[in-house]
Amino acid sequence: MRRGTPHMPEMPSPATTNRTTMQIPVHSAAYESLCPLRFHPTKHRASIAIGIHSSSIAIPELKCWIQHFLSRFAGDPCFFLDHLFDTNTNTIHNQCLTAAILLWVAHLGVVADTLTPYTEADLLALAVSTAARDSSTLATASEPQATLQLMQSHILIALYLLDSGPEVTQGRYHTSMATSLALSMRLHTLSVPPGNIVPGPLPPRFLQPPIAPHSIPSQLLAKAFWSVVLLNNIWVAVSGAPSHIPSDMMVGTPWPIDDGWGWAQALTTLAKASILLERIPRPQDFTAMDQRLEIFANHLAQQQNRPEMQFAVLINVLVNAAILQLHLPYAGYELSAARCCVAGERVLACLRGTQTWQGVDSVVAVSEPTSLY
DSSP states (O other): OOOOOOOOOOOOOGGGOOOOOEEOOTTSGGGGGGOOEEEEEOSSSEEEEEOSOOTTSOHHHHHHHHHHHHHHHTTOTTOOOGGGGTOSSOEEOOHHHHHHHHHHHHHTTOOOTTTTTOOHHHHHHHHHHHHHHHHHTOOTTTOHHHHHHHHHHHHHHHHHHHHTSOOHHHHHHHHHHHHHHHHHTTGGGTTSOTTOOOOOSSOGGGSOOOOOTTTSOHHHHHHHHHHHHHHHHHHHHHHOOOOSSOTTOOOOOOOOOOOSSSHHHHHHHHHHHHHHHHTTTOGGGHHHHHHHHHHHHHHHHTTTTSTTOTTHHHHHHHHHHHHHHHHGGGTTSHHHHHHHHHHHHHHHHHHTTOOOOTTOOHHHHHHHHHHHO
8 A cells, every 4th residue: 555745753953862772671661761752742743752761651562562573573584683672781772773663563553542643654754764863973883783773774664665565766765775884884794804805886995994803793794784685686676776786796794604593594595586586687697597596496496394494485486586587588489488387386386375474575465466477
């Protein structure tokens, strides 16, 4: 459903607003510090002012909202900050992250009296405006945690715009912001020895110093980078616009390592599938790409019964959509027609017996009409 033009909430002046650090102890009364909003209804429209504590919102409601959010995003390949809700010591540095979380809470249909007067358009405007403000005051070199959280905020907003429209221009903008933050943090060079220069889209003088060892787990940084790559490639597939990541960029970041929960394998496979899809438009690589796609699809068929393949439907759609996009212009020829039929049959076989579930991957719904019919 398309939304109308969002009304911009009244925001405090940047000159009088300092960045506020919000502690989120999950099992204590201070949990209410998660809520970044004080609501001041007016006669004509919602006026939302940034605050930290709100006596009008009960702690059980906040916990309920977070549970709804995590029920959609826990284990999601594009949500890499789930550790924030695992301990009592983690901190949210950006108000835009809490605004993005509340936006998704409203989008998932969580009904609460405190949110009733405020539409998703109001919350989207709040998330966008706070993301812009936090971006303008962020010192990426000295605030890696805040940078990661801002990156996650842009990802959540881009996913929301994909799920609710899609709004291509706005979605690609937030995807580009997340990509820019990832590249400026050198997340594409995590395994490159210090002092080595890796060719990339940004000259060295625009890159921040490498992140201090042990300040942030390398596994989290790798997950953040591949989450951005996945989001970028999905928007390339949906919009048909060029990628924000140059095709000739050297990547020196390892694939995520499985920690026993299976998310790393899923993210790795999704990222590989999305990269194959993003690279399809190069005609000179037709034969090589056709062979790589067939090898990948055959390998994928052998992995379907593994427990960590909870994203099998999306992975199959991405890979077989790539095969369809590659061969559709040549469907008049017997070989390409056969490839298209096999790819379509694979997707249908994967979808047969699949039940509808809350939070189904948006790219499946967006891609289905163009890739299957």
